[in-house]
Amino acid sequence: MTEFKQIMTDLKNRRFKPIYFLMGEETYYIDAITNYIVDNVLTEEEKGFNQTVYYGKDVDAATVVMASRRYPMMSKYQVVVVKEAQDIENIDELQHYASAPLNSTILVVNYKYKTLDRRKKLGSILKKNNAIFEFKKLYDNQVGAWLTQYLKDQGLTIDVKAGALMTDYLGTNLSKMVKEIDKLKVAVGPGLKHITPDHIEKNIGMSKDYNSFELQKALITKDVLKANRIIKVFGKDPKSHPIQAVISVLFNYFSKLMVYYYLPDKAKGNVARELGIREFFVQDYSMGARNYPARKVVSIISVLREYDMKSKGFGNVSANNGELLKEMVFKILH
Known part of the structure; x- marks a missing residue:
């Protein structure tokens, strides 16, 4: 979570890396970083010419390399995003771009549920350039602390029993947990400051008595x-x-x-x-x-x-x- 926070701080201060190779089993962090870049780096006018989103099943590494080597039009940056990049069969060929990336391109690669071997050529280059980030699933005993900190960052607190109910119901799936919290905030409204078991039961659908x-x-x-x-x-x-x-x-x-x-x-x-x-x-x-x-x-x-x-x-x-x-x-x- 510390690394995620540092990445998000840098992005909000517009300190961009040429490549973000985001990998691992915890997809919440991967999606959060990607969505922030897609939504915030370029203005709406700039996105039309300078933002490209590919999907791993529909693209090969050579196409991603060519797109990344283009220069932006009437913008300081272009953004190239590859979602589900674990489906690219020849992903190692990205090494031809990773060894000399353009500072005007922000390449975001989502490599979900898997990890790239850092000992191989592409992994070695990304590691050397501090461009590869691995997000591991939290252990069961880490989720409660994560939830408390996440809510604190949102200006919220949670009852101990309510926190246990959420972690029991949703396990280690952080994406689901964040979605349920977002739904809860909408349902309760701006007056929500402290989450109780009653909030969980009425708005998330889990019984506070039968779990x-x-x-x-x-x-x-x-x-x-x-x-x-x-x-x-x-x-x-x-x-x-x-x-x-x-x-x-x-x-x-x-x-x-x-x-x-x-x-x-x-x-x-x-x-x-x-x-x-x-x-x-x-x-x-x-x-x-x-x-x-x-x-x-x-x-x-x-x-x-x-x-x-x-x-x-x-x-x-x-x-x-x-x-x-x-x-x-x-x-x-x-």
Whole structure:
């Protein structure tokens, strides 16, 4: 995120690089940089002659090189954008331009879901010219901090539970998260300053009472009634509550609970650092440790693995997701 912020700061101050080769699995950053360049570098009058957008399936490297070598018309810059560049079969031929780019051209290459080998010729040239940027997917335990910072930059704050609901619902998909936040801002209006679970439920469509986060809470506290009420709702709507996503949330918690047992220093700050969580959630692990001995946690992790396999058809002949969830939760609680 630091590199992304620096790129955006430079762009807003009109400090442009000749080439932006943007690659990696986290497409949010790639799209945000590309969209800013497309929308802001040239005026509307300049764009007609000086802005070209290609798609990888419809273009080859030679065409991109020729376009990039053109000089702008009645403008200081021209912008050449290649979207879905991972579909260009001969992309290494861009080296013929990358070795001597024009300062009057801003070439933006979107190489999504993949990474270019920096040891090969094109990668080596781009690396030498500081023109290649890789954006990796965030880990589950990084998304909460990212969301808080993103909202802070927007002048917003978020309730801890609301943040957990969003990350539980949307996972590590930052593009979806930003779209949902934008929809929320429009729906609530300019008075929105602090996002609550009610905002999430009314405007994003996720129940604040029936979600994986609340199921985890019910299991931590051994609230059998609540846990069964939640999985009953999950079983009726497996599309919105896929069992694999539920298992992933629970596996993440119980795996960290196993680590918690063996931490010599269980001070709140140290636990948060070691487990990669916010201090607010440390109480969930101290409560879990009181309710589940270490031997039981090992068993639970085994159960979660078993039902992950069953949900994918291994060792399961006819049970549907709702039935599998019911069996799994029973084994966790008893």
